[in-house]
Amino acid sequence: MSNNLTDWDTFEFHVRVDHSRLQSSLIQMEAYRLAIQRLTVPPHWAQDLRRLNIVRAVHGTTAIEGNPLTEEEVQQAIDAQPAPSPINGNAERQVRNAYSAHEWVQQAFSDREGRAISLDDILHMHLLLTEGSDEADNEPGQLRRGGHDVTVGSPDLGGVHRGAPGGARLRELISEYVDRLQSPDVSSLNPVERALWAHFYLVTLHPFGNGNGRTARCVEAALLYQGGYNAHGFFSLSNYFYAEREEYIRLLQRTRTELRHDLTEFFAFGLGGFIEELERINSYLRRRTEHLMYRELIRQCYDRRVGKRRRLLNDRETRLLHHLLDRTPPPSPFTDEPETSVTTRELTASQFFRLNYGNVTWRTINREINRLAQLGFVRYHQIATDDWRIELDFSAIARY
Numbered sequence: 001m002s003n004n005l006t007d008w009d010t011f012e013f014h015v016r017v018d019h020s021r022l023q024s025s026l027i028q029m030e031a032y033r034l035a036i037q038r039l040t041v042p043p044h045w046a047q048d049l050r051r052l053n054i055v056r057a058v059h060g061t062t063a064i065e066g067n068p069l070t071e072e073e074v075q076q077a078i079d080a081q082p083a084p085s086p087i088n089g090n091a092e093r094q095v096r097n098a099y100s101a102h103e104w105v106q107q108a109f110s111d112r113e114g115r116a117i118s119l120d121d122i123l124h125m126h127l128l129l130t131e132g133s134d135e136a137d138n139e140p141g142q143l144r145r146g147g148h149d150v151t152v153g154s155p156d157l158g159g160v161h162r163g164a165p166g167g168a169r170l171r172e173l174i175s176e177y178v179d180r181l182q183s184p185d186v187s188s189l190n191p192v193e194r195a196l197w198a199h200f201y202l203v204t205l206h207p208f209g210n211g212n213g214r215t216a217r218c219v220e221a222a223l224l225y226q227g228g229y230n231a232h233g234f235f236s237l238s239n240y241f242y243a244e245r246e247e248y249i250r251l252l253q254r255t256r257t258e259l260r261h262d263l264t265e266f267f268a269f270g271l272g273g274f275i276e277e278l279e280r281i282n283s284y285l286r287r288r289t290e291h292l293m294y295r296e297l298i299r300q301c302y303d304r305r306v307g308k309r310r311r312l313l314n315d316r317e318t319r320l321l322h323h324l325l326d327r328t329p330p331p332s333p334f335t336d337e338p339e340t341s342v343t344t345r346e347l348t349a350s351q352f353f354r355l356n357y358g359n360v361t362w363r364t365i366n367r368e369i370n371r372l373a374q375l376g377f378v379r380y381h382q383i384a385t386d387d388w389r390i391e392l393d394f395s396a397i398a399r400y
Helices: 023-037 043-063 071-080 089-109 119-130 168-181 191-205 212-226 238-243 245-256 264-303 315-327 344-348 351-357 362-375 394-398
Strands: 151-154 159-162 305-307 341-343 378-384 387-392
Touching: 023 264, 043 071, 043 089, 043 212, 043 238, 043 264, 071 089, 089 119, 089 212, 119 168, 119 212, 159 245, 168 191, 191 212, 191 245, 191 264, 212 238, 238 245, 238 264, 245 264, 264 315, 264 394, 315 351, 315 362, 315 387, 341 344, 344 351, 344 387, 362 378
Parallel strands: none
Antiparallel strands: 151 159, 341 387, 378 387
16 A cells, blocks of 8 residues: 655646657557548437447446446436436436536537636536535535545555645645646647546545546546547547546556656556547447448349349348348447347347248248358358357458
């Protein structure tokens, strides 16, 4: 366990980072970001990604601090807006507050290059995040007053950290923080590094009674969004920090203590998360493109004559391929287990099967699946005595 070494009387903000250790990550991140941003995607794709990302950001930033709602429950709380439940009322308010805060960030910092984040912005984010849900020992939109001091962390996760003392000294430090955010040495950082710098020092100050982590991650999101690092809707690292919560908390404390505010390791951690998220988004967009191209391929192959009375794909084969596409939509870029195949048991239990194959023998069905595999439209392998897994083969797009 590291001891808290912060002396708030002599505290200074630093920009200590070894960029030579980050160069490879920065280059990789920029390559992914530019590749994704140069893609022209339909508006509804961008909207879908934006929605996925904001739900994940809300889930991640609240879950880090103990909110029990799953990602699906977060989605439901945002969409349905029902009256808070007796069991999860406060958790649902936290989620809706976080959603409102992220929506405000998008509106306030979209296409506003050079707009400086002010203390009023930070206070407003905190107000949106905590009003009506985190008011015990906390004044939404207000810095801690004199005598209201806080400690955070635990011996098991790197040690205990004492935030800046409430009152006059805290007001001095938060004003200096806002100024340093615009200073040449901080402004010259890569936008992701700058966002991580802002994140680290705001949670180190811990200026509020509650919601400090959420506010810091909201400031980070604002800087990412403002800096053009949204990549079709991406503007938060919250879910990555949640997935790596223990390492995230340990690294914050280690950076304050053992590393004496050398931010290299914290930056490397954040950049690694950003690269991981961009990889997933790139894969998602590629899969959606493949699905569109595959549907067009089906149409072309149905129209293609291979004999006087025969098409390359017949009516039933065409419907089967469309059904397989419908059953295996492009997965969310953030799921670890995408649905990419259908078993023959699932197929025979479907209404589609009853409508299209109800009057034929299994031998006929097997012959059609074998033919589609020989033509290169699908792959299949046996998973049980009487069950096979069928998967679309997108390499067919380049074959026909």
